[in-house]
Amino acid sequence: MLELDEKFFGRFGAEYSPNQIIFCEYEPGYEFYFIQKGRVRIARIINDREKTIDVLMPGDVFGEMAILEEQPRSATAIAMEHVRVLKFHRDNFDALLQGNPQLAYKLLLIFSKRIYDAKRRLMILLLEEPSLKVMDVLIMLAEQNPQYDFESEISLNSNSQQIASWAGMAEADAQKELTHLTRVGKIDLYEDRVVVKNIRDFQRVIASKRKHMFS
Amino acid sequence: MGGSLQGGIMTRAYKPGSIIYFENDKSEYIYILKSGRVILTYTKIDTGEELKEEVRQGEFFGVKSALGKYPREETAQTIGETVVLALSLSDFEKMILKNVNVVRKMLRVFSNQLRRLNRTVRTVLGDSDNVNPQLELFRIGEHYFKIGDFTKAIYAFKKYMEYYPDTDYAKLAMDRIRTINSGGTAADSMPVPGQKKSAPDSFDSFSMDDSDGGFSFDDSPPPASGQKGSSSSGFSAGETGSSSEFSSEIDDFLSDSDDDLGDFSLDEPAKPKGSSLQDVYNRAEASLEMNNYGAALEIFREVITRASPSKPNEKRLFIDSYYNAGVCSFELKDLKGAMNYFAEITRSYSDTDKLKGAMFYIGRIFEMAGQGEKALAYYNKVMNMRPRDSINSKAMDRIQALQKNR
Known part of the structure; x- marks a missing residue:
């Protein structure tokens, strides 16, 4: 202070x-x-x-x-x-x-x-697919805390409403994407937090997407 | 590249074409260009286009990412033989503490960048940037006014009058403040000229600010029919459970002691001959308006006795008199008497526009009798009843008062 x-x-x-x-x-x-x-x-x-x-x-x-x-x-x-x-x-x-x-x-x-x-935030919003936006929000939330070890599971203290707000999406749409990620085993979804199994995986997807975004 | 220590600050010499740092590198060094040339290359995030910018001698670079502890946003490359000073964060801090002008300049650059970025974010989100701040300030007041957050509404309207005193909206702002101060609500006051949305639309989702002491209301839309005085007021139809629960509370209240209950209808009224029922009612209302409750009560009772609720043209006067007799009794501190009148309205005339007022007064009666919880239950009901008018806001005031005293 x-x-x-x-x-x-x-x-x-x-x-x-x-x-x-x-x-x-x-x-x-x-x-x-x-x-x-x-x-x-x-x-x-x-x-x-x-x-x-x-x-x-x-x-x-x-x-x-x-x-x-x-x-x-x-x-x-x-x-x-x-x-x-x-x-x-x-x-x-x-x-x-x-x-x-x-x-x-x-x-x-x-x-x-x-x-x-x-x-x-702008980088997230510029991604077109809702699934990528949600993924990138999770990456951003992970980046915000320097304590996280990106090589292991990461528990983010955010709910779907906050994630939707960062992604500029309706909560229901964000919820849909999060449910999908849960179903394919990429994350575990709780009421007040999200556990990401492999954040590096998400980073690769997003980085590759960004690389080809303007080409 | 060579380096030498100079009082904690490193001097570094680079050959032509060297990279001082790459985009996305992480580093806490801040640089000052001493001699030679440095080109910064950014990738514009919304178009992917590459932007180049040359650093001038004596200028800082790599400041933001070092201070914010995030990856480099640009690549820094030398042209020709170049010498830079590399500062750690604490070196930088010490240096700028001695030179506030540099800070001011940096702040100006940063604030411009932030403003531009925020504008782009808003554009991407579809928020229009093309707004008239004057009108928008008034709209903020309107928003809080409509949802009944009057403290905030008054703030916005006052600011509006302060900054834009000679406009039509300033007059309207003043009118709004008056309406609020006299206990009115959006429903009572004039519409905003040129505003597309009609007031009732914005009532669809009514919720009190949740910072307001943790008290919030159900957001679910009310029953579809919104006509005045219909059972859509949310008490009778489909809510028999809670309705009977409420009725039993009223019965409890009334049977609390063995006072003589509701002797209102037994008195033989002084029947002024030749005057129509409407005339009598008008006389009663005049007395009520002059706060002459005792006299008004007498005359309302007379109307009640004379009028027959089964006759369509007398039903209105009958019910209004019932209600006003309750108000008079309440003002005369005859709580049981008042409860009788209001309870009768909730039982037999719940399909009229007097239901909400009666419910409010029942809340008041419970409150006066020291039964805050029951009072709250009634005020809550009233809050969610339509159409929204000054009674809703009075109920809200009572809720807030009760919660404050807890």
Whole structure:
């Protein structure tokens, strides 16, 4: 967690009660936030339904796109419980960076990670067959945890709904693919996790597909 | 290639055409081009096309993948004799901590890349990127308004008024906030001009936000017939089990003590001669509107006695009077009396539009009597009854209040 000078708490601290909106999708945004306490839900309204995109924890940053660009918010941030944040206006950004180069470094890390995640997601979405999309989501989930040994079975803590969301598919369609993979013995499907027998196998399939995608 | 140590930072010299790293390599080094030339070759992921980019002297490369600890996104190759500085992550950190301007520049590049990527992701997912943020902000408010998440609706509408004060929608936003503050709901207020979807559509799947204290409602669609006052309100038809369960609770409540129950119909009403039933009813309603419950109750009782529910033209007045007599009794804190009136509506007139209000009041009665669980059961029923109107939102308010006090 980011260690900031005590004086910043007084100057930049803000608090939110449960279910309170911190900022709203499409609202012009000039501030970014560091979570000090409590969880924050990031959601978008898609087809008249509120979908949770992410749940952020203390130490996380959100609204960071507002730092350098004048664009409306791309999602809504909602306090899940009592939330305490540090809230920085883009006008203070330079002063903030000068006084807290640690923060600058942390922001670079965050952007690097987000860019990769977005790119990885795009790679999944660009695969045409639903079966390949689901496979690649499983690979991506495995890649996210450096602890996994790719030479043996890997247990992923994700359910079919999360997998469907990553793959940009309806849950029923993702479920169908997962059921198929279970039937052919490639995975074991549980309510809250998926066990992949041989992730290298999936990687080979996807790599070969990508190689020929544009030829 | 040769290397030399320079205060933790390595200086590396490469021959022409050398590869500094390949796409998909994993490495935590970040490089600065000192002299010579370096070409980065990317494969565009959406078209497969190869992109080349030359690094300028003094520039960093390999930053993102090193920081994010993921595989290299590009291949870095030298042209001509080239010297680079190779920094470990901690060297890099130390270096940029002294030069915030470099960080700011990098952040700008990164944020542009992220914005572009997100746009492509949205396009692939079929989300239109061609939207008007002003209108969309209003729509966010509408969404929360329709599902009854009023805290969030008010936030969006207020922001809308703040940023776009001189628009027609700002007036509408203000109207929405007023409606919410006066306890109304989407059904009571004017439609949004030019909005294609009719309000009832969006009611099909009603669910409260699950972050809202873990309380959520059944998502299943209601019975097909949605006409006002029909039994589609989800209580009578097909739910006999729960209905009788509820009835027995009411009986329990009423038999809790041996108070005289429901003496309402025995009183001989003061019959003002020559006035029509409708006139009498109107007088009662006027008293009710002035919160003159005692007087109103007297007159509603009179209508009940005079009217005959079997006559089609009097049935309406009879039932409305029954209901309003219940409201008056409730306001007069005569809980048993009120329960009698409302229970009769759930028993004999469950096919009328007064059923939901009666159910709500039964919930209130249980709540006042300290029986929170039963109250909740009734409020839950009310929440899912159609058409959705201010009674539904009042039930939701009561549910939230009860849950808070648990």
